[in-house]
Amino acid sequence: MNFLDQLRAAERLNDSLLCVGLDPDPAKFPTHWKGDAGRIYDFCAAIVDATKDLVSAFKPQIAYFAAHRAEDQLEQLMAHMKRTAPHVPVILDAKRGDIGATAEQYAREAFERYQADAVTLSPFMGRDSIEPYLRYPDKGAFLLCRTSNPGGDDWQMQRLADQPGQPRLFEHLARLAQGDWNLNGQLGLVVGATYPQEIERVRALAPSLPLLVPGVGAQGGDAQATVAAGWRVAQGGGTVIVNSSRAVLYASSGEDFAAAARRVAQATRESLRPASPVGTASKASAN
Numbered sequence: 001m002n003f004l005d006q007l008r009a010a011e012r013l014n015d016s017l018l019c020v021g022l023d024p025d026p027a028k029f030p031t032h033w034k035g036d037a038g039r040i041y042d043f044c045a046a047i048v049d050a051t052k053d054l055v056s057a058f059k060p061q062i063a064y065f066a067a068h069r070a071e072d073q074l075e076q077l078m079a080h081m082k083r084t085a086p087h088v089p090v091i092l093d094a095k096r097g098d099i100g101a102t103a104e105q106y107a108r109e110a111f112e113r114y115q116a117d118a119v120t121l122s123p124f125m126g127r128d129s130i131e132p133y134l135r136y137p138d139k140g141a142f143l144l145c146r147t148s149n150p151g152g153d154d155w156q157m158q159r160l161a162d163q164p165g166q167p168r169l170f171e172h173l174a175r176l177a178q179g180d181w182n183l184n185g186q187l188g189l190v191v192g193a194t195y196p197q198e199i200e201r202v203r204a205l206a207p208s209l210p211l212l213v214p215g216v217g218a219q220g221g222d223a224q225a226t227v228a229a230g231w232r233v234a235q236g237g238g239t240v241i242v243n244s245s246r247a248v249l250y251a252s253s254g255e256d257f258a259a260a261a262r263r264v265a266q267a268t269r270e271s272l273r274p275a276s277p278v279g280t281a282s283k284a285s286a287n
């Protein structure tokens with residue numbers, strides 16, 4: 001099963017557009033584990049176990065593991081997710097971007113070492129920096145397009161004078177990802193929930209691509225506006241994968257942290273309900 005099929009199956013099974021982000025920060029761990037980087041696996045596995053029937057995807061952010069020399073715990077966690085939640089695709093948030101030869105190694109890391117189903121990439125170095133990931137035909141790749149942070153304006157909102165209509169950089173990228181760059185239909189785009197108008201614009205330019213949307217929860221993005229702007233499955237278009245990390249992970253600092261995470265995940269899933277049921281499949285999207 002390829003990444004998109006896996007994603008749509010998980011959305012339907014769990015009736016959800018929510019992605020729980022796994023950003024383990026030992027300084028924020030529950031009191032009994034606080035500051036203990038040796039508990040990264042235990043913490044994340046407990047969150048996975050508590051939410052695996054509520055999500056369409058999980059998104060571990062690699063920096064939170066690498067910073068604590070916890071890559072072995074990330075490998076363990078990936079294996080845990082494959083074993084206990086095989087129906088939930090895992091997007092490795094690595095934001096890689098480098099020349100082709102180096103990208104080949106990053107692709108091996110994401111897809112062979114960690115067994116991720118999809119990866120996030122920075123498209124700044126162009127098409128040849130993306131191609132090595134697309135050689136894994138069942139895997140997905142999400143390109144940073146209109147990110148959730150204020151500094152995204154610095155590049156992504158600039159206009160390209162030599163393109164017809166002088167599109168903004170993020171608009172140009174959305175077109176490329178929907179078109180020429182998407183060799184085997186593996187690409188998606190990252191668009192922040194903090195900019196619903198731009199989600200709508202990206203959706204217009206990339207009607208069928210899955211959009212990974214971080215920014216609800218701790219960053220204050222509007223869940224309902226995100227779904228209204230980006231979810232087009234009922235019309236035969238693309239879906240949204242709406243990520244929340246800190247708001248779920250650190251819902252409680254007590255021993256009840258996993259139960260509290262589950263409650264927040266449940267409430268967030270509810271806040272992401274589209275007008276038609278998540279499982280809606282039009283003719284086009286069922287293909």
Ligand SMILES: O=c1ccn([C@@H]2O[C@H](COP(=O)(O)O)[C@@H](O)[C@H]2O)c(=O)[nH]1
Nearest residue numbers: 061147148192214217218219244245246
């Ligand atoms: O534009 C982007 C791209 C990626 N992220 C990542 O998503 C999560 C958000 O975490 P919260 O705690 O829900 O704010 C985090 O891993 C970021 O690296 C993003 O926020 N914005």
